[in-house]
Amino acid sequence: MSVRVRMAPSPTGVLHVGTARAALFNWLYARHHGGVFIVRIDDTDLERSTKEYEDEILDSILWLGLDWDEGPRVGGPHGTYRQSDRFDRYREVARSLVESGAAYFDDRSAEELEELRQKAQSEGKHPGHYIRRPDQERTEGAIRLSIPQDGPVVFDDLVRGRVSFEPQDIDDFVILRSDGTPTYHLASTTDDVDYGITHVARGEDLLPSTPKHILLTRAMGHTEPVYAHLPLLFGTDGRKLSKRHGATALSEYREAGFLPEAMFNYLANLGWSLDGETTIFTKEQAIAAFDLANVSKNPAAFDPEKLAWMNGEYIRAMAPERFDELIRPWIEKDLGRELEPDEWDRFGMVSPLVQERTRLLPEAAEQVRFLFADFESYDRASWDKVMTKDGVAGVLDRAIEGLEAVDPWDAVHIEEEMRKLPAELEMGAAKVFQPVRVAVTGTSVSPPLFESMAALGRDRTLERLRRARRELG
């Protein structure tokens, strides 16, 4: 039987990195086995679900580089792949379960149920212990699945191994609310059955729900899929990944200048590894090697630092043309205007040098800002560190004098001239070039100096050197 897996996001918020990672593992599993990857919209919560979130989620998945074979936008043999379009089907399932005796109506009030929970808890029992089928049959209210008390629910989880739950610890959960809408358990399980899902790989937070889904599936007369519960993602402090750790939405990383291929690679390394040695690898390598059985059981910390490093690796490895194409919008965003053709040409003189030292696109844009805009003031720390030293004025004077005569104005000739200074002034190279760098770029950290000056142009370079000289007094 061919593998059919799915990701089933709820459009009640933006795509979380943890959900994205789960989607990624499902996708890898499907592609590895030549199976089918399905996206299904779990929007049974009509109150909180929106079309905007649905689009945001789908766009984020696409950005990550995952494509789906059945689901919204692409269709498939099972309709719209949106649960809100299948409420009739879920009601039909619930009704037939009542008819077969597997489920029952329950019209007890919230207060009554709460009392039963309190009682059970005070006796050290499972909260749902006393919430079972009432003695007298009801004909309205919510519909609960009756949990058979004849034996444990045992299943072999692909990543956890054998997991077992005792029936008294499973509550008679609601499958159809009294307003006729299905709960997540009913809708998800029905869809998994109807869509022929063979493997369910999802977050570990759903592990306690799994016996319910298994029992529901069996009550429907089917055999449950194989389950794989993936470890959860945490922040670097070991706490649940939340806003405090920075971005939790995939789209925030996109907006921060991360590359999808770096994100893909990084996420694939959270809970799984290609071979234990290789950190950077392609999608194809991942597909070839992936197996849910090799997924780690431990929760993983999402480390933005390592992601940034990996992003830099991908940036350095890409074709220069692609780098130029990617960096341009960031430079323009940083400047707040579009680049003129001649400015773009000038950027080309330093582009390869910038690409080499970029981890994040927005950071690179900042580094070349001096090429396109005059800075109002010098970076304070840089100025204090290099411009207050003895001999700086002399360096600038000599640099200005020498540079005026450089011809043609290109990196090679600028360097030829500048290289004369240290010996002439009897100073170390860094002592000479750093003041010039601060004068020209406004800070002590910049792309290589000679190329930067070449790209800036003679007039602006000299203008900035003179300005700095004036500031020195």
Place this chain on the structure above:
RNA sequence: GGUCCCGUCGUCCAGCGGUCUAGGACGCCGGCCUUUCAAGCCGGAAACGCGGGUUCGAAUCCCGUCGGGACUGCCA
């Protein structure tokens, strides 16, 4: 409280009874290179939670303990 899951460097991953003086990656520290910053190269510090067992032999198997987490809704 109850149920379930997890426990190897600060972090991610490898290790599935002997080859572990525990390997790779990020980060960190030092050095080289060097006009700054990166990159690159070289080197370093850094972990099997604890206690019992099983075994000739345990990071690897079992039990306990401690610690962490998830769930415990007519949310998903």
